[in-house]
Amino acid sequence: MATINAIDDEESGSVTIKIRGRFDFSAHQEFREAYKTRPGMMLFNVNMLEVEYIDSSALGMLLLLREHVLSEGGSVVITECAKDIARILKIANFDKLFSIK
Amino acid sequence: MAEAVALDGDDSFHRKTKAISNEAAGHLKVLIVDDDQANLSVLEAFLRHDGHHVCMARDGQEGLALYEKEQPDIVLMDVMMPIMDGYEATRQIKQKAVNHFVPIIFITALTDKLSLAKCVEVGGDDFLTKPVSRIILKAKMAAADRMRRLNQELDDQRNDLAKHHKRLRQEHELAEHIFTKVIAGASNRAENIKVRMSPVAITSGDIVLVERTPEGCQRVLLGDSTGHGLSAAIGAIPITDIFHTMTRKGFGMREIVQEMNRKLHDTLPVGQFIAVCIVEWCQGTSKASIFNAGMSDVLLVNEGGERITCIPSRNLPLGILSKEEYTVDIEVRETGNGDRFYMYSDGVVDARDRNGKEYGQQSLEEVILRCQKGGLAFENICQAIEGHGSDREQEDDITIVEISCHENMKQERTEASLIKNSAMNRTISLRLGPREFTTFDPLIIVELIINGMEPLNSHRAFLYTIITELYANALEHGLLQLDSALKDKPDGYVIYYETRERLLAGLKSGWINIFIECAGDEQGGQITIQMEDSGKGFTPGQTSDMADAAALSGRGVALVKELCKSLDHDRYGSYARAVYDWRCEDAEKLP
Numbered sequence: 001m002a003t004i005n006a007i008d009d010e011e012s013g014s015v016t017i018k019i020r021g022r023f024d025f026s027a028h029q030e031f032r033e034a035y036k037t038r039p040g041m042m043l044f045n046v047n048m049l050e051v052e053y054i055d056s057s058a059l060g061m062l063l064l065l066r067e068h069v070l071s072e073g074g075s076v077v078i079t080e081c082a083k084d085i086a087r088i089l090k091i092a093n094f095d096k097l098f099s100i101k
Numbered sequence: 102m103a104e105a106v107a108l109d110g111d112d113s114f115h116r117k118t119k120a121i122s123n124e125a126a127g128h129l130k131v132l133i134v135d136d137d138q139a140n141l142s143v144l145e146a147f148l149r150h151d152g153h154h155v156c157m158a159r160d161g162q163e164g165l166a167l168y169e170k171e172q173p174d175i176v177l178m179d180v181m182m183p184i185m186d187g188y189e190a191t192r193q194i195k196q197k198a199v200n201h202f203v204p205i206i207f208i209t210a211l212t213d214k215l216s217l218a219k220c221v222e223v224g225g226d227d228f229l230t231k232p233v234s235r236i237i238l239k240a241k242m243a244a245a246d247r248m249r250r251l252n253q254e255l256d257d258q259r260n261d262l263a264k265h266h267k268r269l270r271q272e273h274e275l276a277e278h279i280f281t282k283v284i285a286g287a288s289n290r291a292e293n294i295k296v297r298m299s300p301v302a303i304t305s306g307d308i309v310l311v312e313r314t315p316e317g318c319q320r321v322l323l324g325d326s327t328g329h330g331l332s333a334a335i336g337a338i339p340i341t342d343i344f345h346t347m348t349r350k351g352f353g354m355r356e357i358v359q360e361m362n363r364k365l366h367d368t369l370p371v372g373q374f375i376a377v378c379i380v381e382w383c384q385g386t387s388k389a390s391i392f393n394a395g396m397s398d399v400l401l402v403n404e405g406g407e408r409i410t411c412i413p414s415r416n417l418p419l420g421i422l423s424k425e426e427y428t429v430d431i432e433v434r435e436t437g438n439g440d441r442f443y444m445y446s447d448g449v450v451d452a453r454d455r456n457g458k459e460y461g462q463q464s465l466e467e468v469i470l471r472c473q474k475g476g477l478a479f480e481n482i483c484q485a486i487e488g489h490g491s492d493r494e495q496e497d498d499i500t501i502v503e504i505s506c507h508e509n510m511k512q513e514r515t516e517a518s519l520i521k522n523s524a525m526n527r528t529i530s531l532r533l534g535p536r537e538f539t540t541f542d543p544l545i546i547v548e549l550i551i552n553g554m555e556p557l558n559s560h561r562a563f564l565y566t567i568i569t570e571l572y573a574n575a576l577e578h579g580l581l582q583l584d585s586a587l588k589d590k591p592d593g594y595v596i597y598y599e600t601r602e603r604l605l606a607g608l609k610s611g612w613i614n615i616f617i618e619c620a621g622d623e624q625g626g627q628i629t630i631q632m633e634d635s636g637k638g639f640t641p642g643q644t645s646d647m648a649d650a651a652a653l654s655g656r657g658v659a660l661v662k663e664l665c666k667s668l669d670h671d672r673y674g675s676y677a678r679a680v681y682d683w684r685c686e687d688a689e690k691l692p
Contacts, residue, residue: 022544024569025598032595053544053565055573056657060588084562091663092656 002027002051006034014043020050025057035065042074049080059092066097077101129246130154132173134164134190135208136182140231144177144208147235161185168194173203175245178225180209180216188223195224202252204245208233271540293505294321295479307446307500308337312348318383320348323444323502325376325396336375336420339364342552354381354392355429358419362427365420374420380442382506389442389506391432394418397447398462402469404439409466438508443469448499449486460486479503529617535608538576543569546615556623556685563664564628564681570657571632571677572613577601579636579675580611585655611635625684627666631677638673 004027005018017034019027035044044065066076078100081089089100131153135141141157148155156171158164162185168176176194180187191205207220207228220228226248227241296309310322322344326336340361347357358379365375376395383389391399395418398411415430450462465486472481483501529549533541547564551557557564577583581604587597616631662668665679 022565025594028594028598053562053569055566055569056660057573057594059656059660060594064594082562088562088566088660088664091660 002030004030004034006038008038008041012043013041014045015041016045016047018047018050022053023048023051023058023061024053024055025061028057028061031061032064035068039072042072044069044074044076046076046078047080048078048082048085051082051085054085054088056092059089059094062094062098075099128152128154129174129242130156130171131242132156132158132164132168132171132176134158134161134167134176134182134187135179136160137179140179140208144233144238147233147238151239161187161190164190165193168203169197174249175242176203176205178205178207180207180211180220188219191220191225192223201256202249204249206241206245268540271536291319293507294319295503295505296500297479297483297502298500307448308340309500309502310341310344312345314348314381315351316383318381319504320344320354320379320381321444321502321504322377322379323396323446323500325446325500327373327375336365336369336373338548338552339368340375340377340419342555346555354379354390354431358392358394358416358429359424359427362419362422363424366423366427369420374418376414376418378414378444380444380504382436382442382504384506384508387436387508389434389436391434391442392416392429393432397445397450400443400466400469401434401436402441402443404437404441406470406472409470410434436506438506440506442504442506443482443501444504445501446499449501527619529615529619531615533613533615535611538580538608538613539605541572543572546572546617550617550619550628554619554623556625557683559686560681560683567661567664567679567681568630570661571630571679572615574639574657574677575613575632575634575636575675576605578639579634580608580613581605582637582639589652621683623685625682628681628683630679630681633676636675638675 002019002021002023004020007016007018009015015035015038017031019031035041046062046065062076062078069076076098078089078094078098081100086100089095089098094100131148133141133144133148133155135144135157136159141159145155145157156167156173158167160182164176164178165185176191178187178191182190187207187209191207194203194205204226205224207217207225208231209216209220209228210231211217212230217228226245229237229241291311291313294311298307298309307326308322308324310324312320314320322340324337324340343357343361343364347360352360358377361377369375374395378391378393378396378399380399381390389401391412393399393412393414394416395414398413401410401412402408412432412434415432417427445465450460450465465482468482468485472479472485482503486499486501529546531546544565546568547561550564551561578585581601583597583601583604585597587593587600590596611634613632613634616633618629620627620629658668661679664681666682667678667680669678670676
């Protein structure tokens with residue numbers, strides 16, 4: 001199952017959400033907590049370096065994050081995806097919605 | 102403050118008692134049973150003032166009916182009433198509430214000791230005498246509520262325990278399935294190798310693997326996982342995979358052991374490991390190599406049955422040390438025609454008889470020597486061990502393997518390539534029922550597909566996504582009839598997965614069949630995944646394109662479509678067939 005860690009950088013007003021393992025619906029509460037509990041943060045950096053597996057519910061969760069952050073005037077960046085995970089994001093046209101680095 | 106009487110309306114009194122009520126008693130649903138309207142009104146006023154919900158009955162029988170209808174948290178009960186008195190009503194309420202605790206407090210004008218004692222005797226939890234003191238009533242209600250909560254907690258814990266137990270059992274059953282269908286099935290037997298496995302109750306932590314090297318040597322592995330059940334199975338899958346694949350490719354024992362250790366060290370939780378021994382015997386060379394990591398001594402018995410050589414463990418079990426720390430110590434022994442190797446799990450020597458006496462290695466050696474003369478050695482050894490423990494419940498898995506070094510056996514080089522071929526071309530079929538759904542993990546299927554087909558490793562993430570989506574569709578839309586549109590509402594994800602959890606827990610029937618065919622060779626091939634469920638079907642395809650990238654639902658099917666060569670559904674949506682083409686992307690990088 002996935003583990004989710006959120007690290008704040010108060011100075012720049014950014015949060016790094018690091019996801020490890022299998023990113024699926026079992027993480028939805030933890031993932032939601034990670035951004036709902038951080039009002040006022042403007043930049044959310046989702047680090048996927050250690051994500052091994054992903055499914056459509058995880059994609060949905062990323063969209064919920066995006067909706068939430070955009071409504072507060074912030075932005076979301078997805079970083080360090082493994083090749084296969086990046087391809088799945090691309091198939092889902094996520095490169096049009098997110099900045100993927 | 103002194104004793105308050107029934108209609109005390111003093112403000113300071115309210116302030117003083119408020120704390121008790123809010124903190125301890127909370128807001129409760131209280132049933133008052135009393136035939137006197139004045140009493141009812143007074144009690145009702147007290148309780149409502151403190152924020153409780155009140156319902157009222159005028160005799161025992163009415164009280165009983167109202168109890169069933171309203172399911173109150175606490176009952177206040179008068180004793181003397183027409184039609185049915187408070188004693189009888191209490192008796193009957195307590196009978197009905199066997200599975201949960203409802204405190205009943207008697208409120209009575211009776212003051213004789215016998216009448217009050219009877220209140221408790223019939224099942225009442227406390228009593229109060231009229232006129233009712235507000236302070237005492239509050240205090241007693243608070244105490245009764247504490248008791249009620251405590252009971253509730255105990256109940257919850259008991260239910261959790263039962264659920265946990267059930268889940269464990271399901272995991273064991275699934276693990277058993279993996280063991281019998283995959284690991285046991287993947288091994289190639291040979292005429293000179295005999296195996297006896299008597300696993301403990303449900304699932305074995307022991308595995309036996311047999312494979313041939315390209316040179317025609319036989320390699321036999323006996324492994325013993327810490328624990329049983331699913332955790333044991335999870336460690337056994339990579340062992341099986343690495344052993345077969347690398348042996349067929351001609352890797353030496355040292356490299357295979359290092360790779361198994363690395364993989365287990367990376368994947369197993371701390372504290373879990375696997376003891377293994379491997380014997381490799383090459384016909385025509387009169388030599389055998391033995392690797393023993395944490396297993397009982399491997400025994401080598403000469404043909405005449407006069408001499409036993411013990412090869413003890415000189416290595417740590419696999420999965421404990423990192424690749425850099427782990428060293429491999431392999432022994433080489435001369436073998437004569439007709440010599441036999443025995444490998445066994447510690448369940449054999451630990452088996453106890455009725456008096457608690459362990460069988461012990463010495464007894465085993467004696468039996469082996471005695472039996473060598475008869476020609477039916479293996480059968481006799483097994484009988485002797487099983488006879489020893491037959492009157493007691495077996496405590497550990499018992500596995501024993503015999504390898505006979507017959508120099509005049511036919512060489513079976515051609516068979517090796519056939520075996521290799523069959524590992525690439527195979528089918529996996531699983532049928533899941535309601536008992537499996539709560540614990541089934543689609544990752545297991547991915548492991549089953551990849552098991553033995555190393556080049557597929559780089560397709561792991563895609564295979565996982567494809568299988569998870571197909572399985573989620575079959576389960577959530579097919580069997581549970583969940584509507585993905587739920588996800589589009591605010592908080593939809595939380596609601597969707599809470600609903601899923603609830604429906605899943607209540608699911609009593611239904612099945613999902615998974616059938617997978619793998620074809621191809623190490624360069625590439627095709628995997629066909631078919632999934633069928635017993636649900637009423639759903640309508641796939643309605644939302645299955647990626648046009649609206651930001652839509653919150655309907656992405657799963659589209660993902661599978663993009664990742665696969667083809668995806669078809671029947672018109673009901675309860676059958677799906679996905680075809681995945683793959684190529685070995687880095688053939689030159691493989692070991």
